[in-house]
Amino acid sequence: MTADRNAHDRLSPELLFPSPRPEVESLHAYSAPLEGRRQMLRLDFNENTIGPSPKVVEALRAIPADHIAIYPEYDGLKEAVVANLGLPLQPDQVGLFNGVDAAIHAIFHAYGDRGETLLTTTPTFGYYTPCAQMQGMAIEAIPYEGEGFAFPLERIRNALQGAPRLLLICNPNNPTGTRLAPERILELAAAAPQTLVVVDELYEAFTGDSLLPLADFSALPNLLVLRSLAKTAGLAGLRIGFTIGHAAVVDRISRVTGPYDINSFAVTAAFAALNDQAYVDDYVAEVIQARAWMAEQLRAAGVRHHLEGGNYLLIWPQGDPAAVDQALREAGILVRAMTGKPLIDGSLRVSIGTLEQMQRFWAAYRRIEAIPA
Ligand SMILES: Cc1ncc(COP(=O)(O)O)c(C=O)c1O
Numbered sequence: 001m002t003a004d005r006n007a008h009d010r011l012s013p014e015l016l017f018p019s020p021r022p023e024v025e026s027l028h029a030y031s032a033p034l035e036g037r038r039q040m041l042r043l044d045f046n047e048n049t050i051g052p053s054p055k056v057v058e059a060l061r062a063i064p065a066d067h068i069a070i071y072p073e074y075d076g077l078k079e080a081v082v083a084n085l086g087l088p089l090q091p092d093q094v095g096l097f098n099g100v101d102a103a104i105h106a107i108f109h110a111y112g113d114r115g116e117t118l119l120t121t122t123p124t125f126g127y128y129t130p131c132a133q134m135q136g137m138a139i140e141a142i143p144y145e146g147e148g149f150a151f152p153l154e155r156i157r158n159a160l161q162g163a164p165r166l167l168l169i170c171n172p173n174n175p176t177g178t179r180l181a182p183e184r185i186l187e188l189a190a191a192a193p194q195t196l197v198v199v200d201e202l203y204e205a206f207t208g209d210s211l212l213p214l215a216d217f218s219a220l221p222n223l224l225v226l227r228s229l230a231k232t233a234g235l236a237g238l239r240i241g242f243t244i245g246h247a248a249v250v251d252r253i254s255r256v257t258g259p260y261d262i263n264s265f266a267v268t269a270a271f272a273a274l275n276d277q278a279y280v281d282d283y284v285a286e287v288i289q290a291r292a293w294m295a296e297q298l299r300a301a302g303v304r305h306h307l308e309g310g311n312y313l314l315i316w317p318q319g320d321p322a323a324v325d326q327a328l329r330e331a332g333i334l335v336r337a338m339t340g341k342p343l344i345d346g347s348l349r350v351s352i353g354t355l356e357q358m359q360r361f362w363a364a365y366r367r368i369e370a371i372p373a
Contacts, residue, residue, distance in 0.1 A: 022136075023114075023133060023134050023135065023136045024134060026133070027130055027133055027134055028130070029130075037334060039332070040329075040332050040333065040334045041332055041333045041334065041353070041360060041361065042334050042351070043333060043334060043335050043350050043351040043352075043353065043357070043361060044335055044336040044349075044351065045336070045351065046174065046203070046231055046311055046312050046351045047230065047231065047234070047236045047351070048230075048232060048233065048234035048236070048283060049351070049353030049354065049357055050234070050283065050353070050354060051234050052233055052269065052279075053233070053234075053272065053273060053276040053279035053280075055272045055273075055275070055276045055279070056234070056269045056272040056273050059268050059269065059271070059272035060265060060268060060269055060272075063264070063265065063268055067264055070264075071260050072260055072262060072264040072267055073264075074096060074262070074267060076271075077096060077267060077270060077271065078091035078092070078094040078096065079091050080270070080274045080275070081094045081242055081244075082094060083274070084274040084275075084277060085244075087212055087213060089212075090247065092247040092250065092251070093217060093244055093245060093246065093247050093250055094242055094243070094244055094250065095242060095243035095244075095245075095250040095251075095254045096242060096254075096262055097240070097241045097243065097261065097262070098239045098240070098261045098262050098263075098266070099228065099230065099239035099241045100200070100202060100226045100228040100230070100242075101127055101239075101241070102239070102241065102257070102261060103226055103241050103242070103253070104127055104128065104198075104200075104226070106254070107131075107166070107224070107243070107253055108132060108134070108135050108137070108166070109135070109256040110252050110253045110255065110256045111165060111166060111252075111253075112131070112132060112137045112165055112166055113135065113136075113137070113165065114136035114137070115136065115137070115138070116135075116137050116138070116166075117137060117138045117139070117140055117162065117164035117165060117166075118132040118137050118140070118164065118165070118166045118167075118168060119140050119142070119156065119159050119164035119166065119167045119168070119195070120139070120141050120142070120167065120168040120169070121141060121142055121143070121144060121151070121156070121169070121170070121173065121178075122141035122142065122143050122144070122342050122343075123144070123175060123176065123338070123341040123342050123343055123344055124141075124170050124174065124175075125170050125173075125174045125200060128168045129141075132166075137165070137166075140159055140162075140164065142155045142156055142159065143343060144173070144176055144178055148308075149173075149176035149177075149178050149306065149308075149343065150178065151173075151178050151179075151180045151184075153180070153184060156188065157188065157191065160191060160192040160195060163194050164192075164195050165195065166196050166198060167192070167195050167196070167197045168198050168200065169185060169188075169197070169199050169200065170200040171185070171199055171200065171201060171204065171209060171309075172203050172204070172209065172308060172309025172310045173309075173310075174202070174203060174310060174312070175312065175336075175338060175341070175344065175349045176306065176308065176314070176343075176344065177306065177307060177308030177309045177310045177313065177314075178308055178309070179207055179209055179308055179309045180209070181209065182209055182211040182214050182215075183214070185197065185199055185223075186211070186214060186215070186220065186223075189220045189222055189223045190220060193222055194222070195222060196222050196224060196249070197222055197223050198225075199211050199223070199224070199225050200226045201226060202227070202228050202230070203309060203311060205231075205232045205280070205284045206284060206291075206309055206310050206311050207309035207310070209309065210225075211223070212225055212244065217246040217247075218246065220246075221245070221248065221249060222246075222249075223246075224243055224244070224245035224246075224249055224250075224253075225243070225244045225245060226241065226242070226243060226244075227241065227242045228240070228242070229241070229269075229270055229273050229274075231311065232280045232283065232284055233273040233280050234273075234283075235266070235269050235270065235273060238263075238265055238269050238270075239262070239263075239266055240262060240266040240269070240270050286354055286355070287352050287354070289355060290354055290355040290357070290358045291307065291311070291313070291352045293358060294307075294313065294350075294358045294362065295307050295313070297362050298313075298315065301366070301371050303315060303369075303371070304316040306344075306347075311351055311352045311353075312349050312350060312351045312352060313349070313350055313352065314338065314344055314347040314348070314349055314350075315347060315348050315350055316346055316348075317348060317369055318369055319368070319369060321338075321346050321348055322337060322339070324348065324365075324368055325337045325348060327364075327368040328361075328364055328365065328368065331364040333360070333361055333364055335348045335349065335350045335351075335361075336348065336349040336351075337349075
């Protein structure tokens with residue numbers, strides 16, 4: 001028995017399990033949030049830092065036990081999204097997904113073929129690249145420009161002439177906060193009808209730059225917007241996100257998902273959250289106020305930072321960023337080190353929460369970096 005096991009261990013791993021597709025074999029798993037975040041002040045994943053509306057919690061508590069035993073039902077949820085947006089959209093223009101991550105995965109699955117190109121920017125949200133790689137796509141990632149990380153509009157416009165299959169724009173961009181006027185995105189989409197132009201609007205509530213009020217999806221069926229209840233409504237743990245666009249495109253993307261990918265708890269929570277927009281609006285207003293306060297402290301203290309859109313900003317510590325990250329962690333505060341990210345290596349991305357939370361962060365940061373009061 002022992003001898004057999006030793007022989008088994010000596011075999012190369014490839015012989016022990018069936019090989020996946022080559023694209024999957026060379027893929028690095030997307031790094032998910034670390035464990036043990038619950039007791040900390042979490043300024044590392046741009047989540048809502050105070051939790052969802054009490055009405056969401058109430059609705060979840062009221063779920064009867066038999067609802068757990070049956071498959072989820074989605075009746076009326078697309079209509080509720082449309083009503084929440086207050087725009088002249090039809091329910092079939094809304095796709096429902098198990099978080100925007102799942103929507104992104106489905107978009108690549110439905111539209112990205114081997115050898116085709118994903119055009120995007122860098123640095124940007126980290127999940128676009130692995131999704132392109134798993135399809136065997138080529139990636140053209142154009143850097144943000146200058147000290148202010150401006151959107152590389154001319155270079156994107158030129159690259160669109162090569163007819164990439166997909167263009168992914170995160171607006172405002174995570175992590176640089178870069179904003180692009182919706183009118184410019186409409187122009188890009190109009191100039192590239194063969195490219196599906198996906199606009200990730202996860203953080204638009206913090207800028208008000210949404211494309212949706214302007215978009216005419218019958219004129220521009222190659223335009224698709226992503227929205228989520230994770231960052232503002234506080235449902236990140238339940239996983240629910242939306243695609244909004246031309247009904248035919250939304251339908252094709254929905255074809256590659258499973259029939260019950262969104263669970264019943266997320267559905268119940270989504271109805272309650274969509275019905276309590278006032279809670280979200282109040283939270284967003286509080287974050288915007290805290291963001292302005294934080295920027296003022298950094299400016300007055302002469303700390304290099306960058307803030308544009310979104311509920312996050314970048315800070316460049318004087319000390320070793322890994323050591324500052326660790327010292328903050330020891331003080332019970334999590335931030336995200338941008339180690340190895342093009343253009344912003346050496347910075348920390350700090351999510352913005354309430355004023356009180358940012359005051360706590362700033363007190364700890366000042367102590368660690370020895371910034372005088
Ligand atoms: C730009 C961007 N898009 C998508 C996602 C994923 O959103 P969801 O939680 O809805 O899957 C995130 C989460 O960090 C994000 O920052």
